[in-house]
Amino acid sequence: MNIGRRAASRYHRKRDRTxxxxxxxxxASPARARSRHYSGTPAKNxxxxxxxxxxxxxxxxxxxxxxIPIHPNVLPVIxxxxxxxxxxxxxxxxxxxxxxxAQPIHADDQIMPVAKPHVLFVCNSMWALxxxxxxxxxxxxxxxxxxxxxSPEYGKHYDSIPAEMKKGSxxxxxxxxxxxxxxxxxxxxxxxxxVGHIDKKTPAQRLLGETRDFKSVWDLADR
Numbered sequence: 001m002n003i004g005r006r007a008a009s010r011y012h013r014k015r016d017r018t019x020x021x022x023x024x025x026x027x028a029s030p031a032r033a034r035s036r037h038y039s040g041t042p043a044k045n046x047x048x049x050x051x052x053x054x055x056x057x058x059x060x061x062x063x064x065x066x067x068i069p070i071h072p073n074v075l076p077v078i079x080x081x082x083x084x085x086x087x088x089x090x091x092x093x094x095x096x097x098x099x100x101x102a103q104p105i106h107a108d109d110q111i112m113p114v115a116k117p118h119v120l121f122v123c124n125s126m127w128a129l130x131x132x133x134x135x136x137x138x139x140x141x142x143x144x145x146x147x148x149x150x151s152p153e154y155g156k157h158y159d160s161i162p163a164e165m166k167k168g169s170x171x172x173x174x175x176x177x178x179x180x181x182x183x184x185x186x187x188x189x190x191x192x193x194x195v196g197h198i199d200k201k202t203p204a205q206r207l208l209g210e211t212r213d214f215k216s217v218w219d220l221a222d223r
Contacts, residue, residue: 009069010121012146016083024119024120034067035088037202038064039051039062040053040054040055046103046104046146046155047103047104047106047199049096049100049101049103049128049181050093050100050101051097051098051099051100051184052095052096052100052181053094053095053097054092054095055092055093056092056094057090057091057092057095058091058092058093058193059091065091068091068127068193068195069088069091069195069197070188073170074083074103074125074172075152077098077172078123078125078172078197080208081120081123081172081174082120082121082123082197082198082199083199083200085156085164085199085200086123086199086200087197087198087199087200087202088195088196088197089122089196089197089198090195091193091194091195092193092194092195093191093192093193094114094191094192094194095137095189095190095191095192096136096181096184096189096191096192097139097189097190097223098184098185098187098188098189099183100137100181100183101183102137102180102181102182102183103180103181103182104154104156104180105140105142105152105154105156105158105160105180106121106151106152106154106178106179106180107145107152107175107176107177107179108124108176108177108196108200109121109122109151109175109176110151110152112202113148114148116148116150116151117146117147117148118176118177119178119200119221120174120175120176120199121175121198121199121202122174122175122176122196122197122198122199122202123171123172123174123175123198124173124174124175124195124196124197124205125170125171125172125173125194125195125197126139126163126164126170126171126192126193126194126195127169127170127192127193127194127195128167128168128169128171128192129167129191129192129193130167130173130188130190130191130192131132131165131166131167132162132163132166132169132192133162133164133186134162134164134181134182135149135184135185136185136186136188136190136206137181137182137183137184137185137186137190138162138163138164138165138182139162139171139177139179139180139181139182139199140160140161140162140179140180140181141160141161141163141173141177141179142158142159142160142161142177142178143161145176145177145178146173146174146176146177146178147176148176148178148218151178152178155209158178160178160180161178162182163179163201167203176198176206188220
C-alpha cells in the first residue's frame with residue numbers, strides 16, 4: 001500500500017485530516033502576496049459572503065500557483081481518496097474581513113444529482129495562510145456527515161465544530177462532508193486558499209454555474 005492509500009485509509013476513518021508543514025506555508029505564501037495585486041469586491045450573497053473577496057482560477061494568474069495543487073505532502077492523500085487521474089477543479093484565494101457572517105452549512109457535492117452515500121468524486125483542501133481560529137472564522141465541520149444519506153438543508157442551523165489550525169496547515173475533506181466557513185468575529189483579515197480536486201468523470205467547477213444538464217456533461221466524459 002503506497003503513502004496515498006495509507007493516508008486515504010486513515011483519512012476516511014478520521015473523516016477529515018489536517019496536515020501542518022512549514023513547506024506548505026512556503027508554497028502557499030506567494031498566493032497571498034501575489035493576490036494583493038488584484039482588486040476585487042465582495043460577491044454580496046449569502047454563500048460567498050458580504051465581507052469576503054474571492055479570487056478564482058489562480059492558475060491563470062501566475063506560474064507560482066501551479067505548485068499548490070500538486071504539493072507532494074498533500075496530493076498523495078487526495079489521490080488516495082479519488083485516484084491518480086484526478087483533476088484540479090478550482091484554485092482560489094479567499095480574504096475574509098472582520099464582520100463576515102458564517103457561511104451556510106453545505107456539502108460540496110450536493111448540487112450533483114447523485115444519491116448518497118456514493119463513491120467519492122470530490123476532495124477539497126483548505127490551506128491556512130493565517131491561523132484558523134474559531135474567532136476569526138475557521139472552517140466549521142460536522143464530523144461523520146460524509147457518510148450521511150442526504151445533504152444538509154441550505155440555511156438551516158446545525159451544530160458544528162471549528163477546524164482550528166496553525167498557519168501553514170492544510171485541511172483535507174471529501175465533498176460529502178457537511179461544513180461551512182465560520183464568522184469572522186476578530187478585528188483582523190483572514191486569508192486562505194481553497195483547492196478543489198475531482199475524479200476524471202466529474203465536471204470541473206467552472207461548469208457548475210452554467211445552465212446545462214449535469215448528466216450530459218458526465219456522459220461526455222466517456223467520449
